[in-house]
Amino acid sequence: MQRELVERAQRGDHDAFATLAGATIGRLDGAARLILRDPERAKDAVQDAFVRAWRDLPTLRDPDRFDAWLRRLVIHACLNEARRLKRRPREVELSPIDHPSTIDSEHVVADRDEIERGFARLEPEQRAVVVLHYYLGYPLPEAAAILGVPTGTAKSRLHRAIQALRGAVEADSRLTAAPEVPRP
Amino acid sequence: MTGQADFDRRLEGWLENAAPPAVPDYLDELLDRTRSTRQRPAWASLERWIPMQLTMPRQVAALPRLAWLLVLALLILALVAVAISTGRHPLPPPLGPAGNGLIATDVDAQLSVRGADGTAMRLLTPNTEVDLLPAWSADGTRIAFYSFPVREVGPTCGSAAPPPLCDSPDQPDGSLVVMNPDGSGRRVLAKDIRFASPSHVLGAPTWSHDGTRLAFSATNDDATADMRVVRLDGTEEFRHASSGGAPTWSPDDRLLAYTMPDGVYVTPIDPNATGQRVSQVSGFVLGFGGPAWTFDGKTLAFFAGAPGSNDVYTVGADGQGERAMAPTVADEYNPTWAPDGSRLAFERVGDANNDIHFVVVNRDGTGARALATPLLAAGPTSWSPDGRYLVGRLVSADGSSVQSVLLVDVASPDRSITLLNGDANISWQRTAN
Numbered sequence: 001m002q003r004e005l006v007e008r009a010q011r012g013d014h015d016a017f018a019t020l021a022g023a024t025i026g027r028l029d030g031a032a033r034l035i036l037r038d039p040e041r042a043k044d045a046v047q048d049a050f051v052r053a054w055r056d057l058p059t060l061r062d063p064d065r066f067d068a069w070l071r072r073l074v075i076h077a078c079l080n081e082a083r084r085l086k087r088r089p090r091e092v093e094l095s096p097i098d099h100p101s102t103i104d105s106e107h108v109v110a111d112r113d114e115i116e117r118g119f120a121r122l123e124p125e126q127r128a129v130v131v132l133h134y135y136l137g138y139p140l141p142e143a144a145a146i147l148g149v150p151t152g153t154a155k156s157r158l159h160r161a162i163q164a165l166r167g168a169v170e171a172d173s174r175l176t177a178a179p180e181v182p183r184p
Numbered sequence: 185m186t187g188q189a190d191f192d193r194r195l196e197g198w199l200e201n202a203a204p205p206a207v208p209d210y211l212d213e214l215l216d217r218t219r220s221t222r223q224r225p226a227w228a229s230l231e232r233w234i235p236m237q238l239t240m241p242r243q244v245a246a247l248p249r250l251a252w253l254l255v256l257a258l259l260i261l262a263l264v265a266v267a268i269s270t271g272r273h274p275l276p277p278p279l280g281p282a283g284n285g286l287i288a289t290d291v292d293a294q295l296s297v298r299g300a301d302g303t304a305m306r307l308l309t310p311n312t313e314v315d316l317l318p319a320w321s322a323d324g325t326r327i328a329f330y331s332f333p334v335r336e337v338g339p340t341c342g343s344a345a346p347p348p349l350c351d352s353p354d355q356p357d358g359s360l361v362v363m364n365p366d367g368s369g370r371r372v373l374a375k376d377i378r379f380a381s382p383s384h385v386l387g388a389p390t391w392s393h394d395g396t397r398l399a400f401s402a403t404n405d406d407a408t409a410d411m412r413v414v415r416l417d418g419t420e421e422f423r424h425a426s427s428g429g430a431p432t433w434s435p436d437d438r439l440l441a442y443t444m445p446d447g448v449y450v451t452p453i454d455p456n457a458t459g460q461r462v463s464q465v466s467g468f469v470l471g472f473g474g475p476a477w478t479f480d481g482k483t484l485a486f487f488a489g490a491p492g493s494n495d496v497y498t499v500g501a502d503g504q505g506e507r508a509m510a511p512t513v514a515d516e517y518n519p520t521w522a523p524d525g526s527r528l529a530f531e532r533v534g535d536a537n538n539d540i541h542f543v544v545v546n547r548d549g550t551g552a553r554a555l556a557t558p559l560l561a562a563g564p565t566s567w568s569p570d571g572r573y574l575v576g577r578l579v580s581a582d583g584s585s586v587q588s589v590l591l592v593d594v595a596s597p598d599r600s601i602t603l604l605n606g607d608a609n610i611s612w613q614r615t616a617n
Contacts, residue, residue, distance in 0.1 A: 012223060018215050025211055030203030047214050054218040058225060115198040123585045134192075135199045152314045155332070156293035159316070160607065165195065 006063040028074045035078040035127045045077040072146045082124035118168025126161040129154050263366050274616040275323045278393040279435055279479040281523040282569040285613030288318035288327055308367035317388040317609050321395040324613040328389045328398055332358040373414045378403045387430050392437040399431040422453050435481040443472040448486045462503040478525045485519035496530045510545050510552035518565040529574055542574055555597040561586045569614040
C-alpha cells in the first residue's frame with residue numbers, strides 16, 4: 001500500500017504525497033521538537049525536509065526505503081538547524097503537552113522534570129541518537145546510517161547521552177529523598 | 185538502584201509525553217508549499233544513470249599487491265622502531281611524581297595517544313569497534329580499556345526488529361583488553377562486560393601499582409554489579425558481589441577501596457573477606473564518590489553528600505580521623521591527590537553562577553586556593569604525572585556541553601592548554617624523569 005503511494009507520488013501525484021505526509025509527519029514533528037527543543041525551529045526543519053522530499057522523490061531508487069529516507073532528511077534538517085542555533089543560542093522550553101496521552105501518569109509527570117533537565121543538557125547530536133533509538137525505534141547501526149556516522153560514533157554518543165541522563169535522574173532522585181538537615 | 189528496564193520505560197515514556205506524535209497544525213501550510221514546488225525529474229539523479237560504485241566516495245585507491253606489501257613492511261618497521269625506542273626508556277617508580285608521557289584518549293570511541301600539546305595523535309584501535317576508558321599502567325608500558333564489537337545490520341537487526349533484540353547498548357558483549365602503547369599485543373582479560381546501560385555506567389579499570397592486575401566494576405544481567413580483579417593472564421583473582429563501585433588499589437596493592445551506597449569501604453583482595461566501612465559521615469541520605477589513596481596508604485580522600493551539597497573528606501584507612509577538607513556550602517567533589525601527596529585537588533561549583541573551578545588544598549586542609557580558570561564542566565579530575573597540570577573540561581558558551589579538554593597549569597591557571605576539542609576520557613602515561 002505504501003509502496004504504491006510512494007510510486008504514485010514519484011510520478012507527481014500530490015494527493016498520494018499528502019497521504020504519505022499525513023501518515024508520517026506526526027512522529028517526525030515530535031522527533032524534531034525533541035532534538036531542537038523549540039517548536040518553531042522544529043516546524044522549519046520539518047517543512048524544509050518535506051519540501052525537499054517532495055522535490056527529490058522521483059530520484060528515490062527504492063520506494064520501500066521511503067520511510068528511512070524521509071527520516072534521514074528530517075534528522076539532517078534538524079541538525080543543520082541546530083548548527084545555525086549554535087551560533088545564536090536560544091533555549092526554549094518544550095511546548096506544554098497539547099494532546100492527552102494514554103501513558104501519562106503521576107509517575108511520568110514526576111519523571112518529566114528529572115529527565116527534562118538531563119535531556120536539555122545534551123548536544124543536539126546526542127539528542128538525535130537518543131530520539132532515533134528510543135523514540136523512533138531504530139537499532140544503532142541503522143541510527144548511525146541515518147546520521148551518516150560510523151556505528152561506533154553513534155554508540156559513543158548514546159553512551160555519553162545515557163550517562164548524562166542517568167546522572168540527572170539519579171541526582172534528582174537523591175535530592176528528593178534527602179531530608180533537610182544542617183550541613184556538617 | 186533504578187533498574188535498567190525501568191529506566192528504559194521511563195525514558196521512552198518521557199519522550200512520548202514530551203512530544204506526542206500528532207499531526208501538526210502546519211500540515212496544510214506545508215502541503216501548499218510542496219504543491220507549488222516542482223519535482224526534480226528522475227534523470228537528474230546521477231545514481232540513476234551510472235553504477236552506484238562510481239557515484240560513491242572512493243574509499244582507498246587500488247594499489248598493486250607489491251605496493252601493499254611495501255606499505256605493510258614500512259608499517260612493521262615503524263612499529264618495531266617505536267617498540268625499540270619505548271623499550272629503551274627506564275621505567276618510572278610505581279608511586280610518586282613521574283615524567284609526563286603520552287596521553288591516551290577515547291575520542292569517538294577510538295583509542296589514540298598524543299603529546300601533551302595535543303599534537304602527533306596516533307590511532308591505536310580500528311574504527312570497527314567501540315573502545316572506551318583507557319588506563320595506563322603505572323610503569324607506562326601498557327594500556328587497559330574496554331572494547332565493544334560493532335554489530336552489522338543482519339537478519340535479526342532489520343528495521344522490524346525492536347532495539348533490544350539488535351544492537352542495544354546493554355548487550356553483555358564487551359571485553360577488558362590490554363595492549364602495548366603502540367596498539368600491538370592485544371589481550372582480552374575479561375569478557376561479558378556490559379556497555380554503559382541506563383542502570384550502570386562503566387568506570388575506568390584501575391591498575392595495581394605493580395602492573396600485574398586490574399580492578400573494575402561491571403554490571404551483571406540482573407543489574408547488580410560485581411567488583412572484579414583479573415590478572416594479566418586473564419585469570420580472575422577476586423570477585424566481590426557487592427555492587428561496589430570505583431575500586432582503587434592501596435599503594436601496596438593489598439587492599440581495594442570502593443564506594444557503596446552507604447559509604448566508602450576497604451577490603452583485602454580475598455574472596456572470603458568482608459569489606460569494612462571506613463567513612464564515618466552519616467545522618468542523612470548521602471551519595472559517595474572517590475575514593476583516592478595517599479601514596480603512603482594511610483589516608484583516603486572521598487566526597488559525600490546529597491547532589492548539590494557534596495563535601496570532600498579525608499579519613500584514615502582504619503576509619504579514624506575523618507575530616508572535611510575546606511568545606512563550604514558549595515558542591516565539592518572528585519578529589520584527587522597530587523602525585524607527591526602534598527596537595528589535594530577537587531572541583532567546586534561556585535555559589536553565584538554555578539560555574540565550576542578547581543580548588544587545591546594542602547594535605548592538612550590548610551591553604552585552600554581556588555584556581556582562576558575559564559568556566560569548567562564537571563568531569564573526572566586527574567593530575568599530570570609531574571603534578572604541574574590538572575585535567576579539566578571547558579564548558580561551551582551556552583553551558584550545555586563540554587567544548588574541550590584542558591590542561592590547567594596549577595601554578596598559572598590562566599595558561600591552560602587545550603588538549604582536544606569535545607569531550608573524552610583521558611589517561612596520562614607516567615615516564616621516568
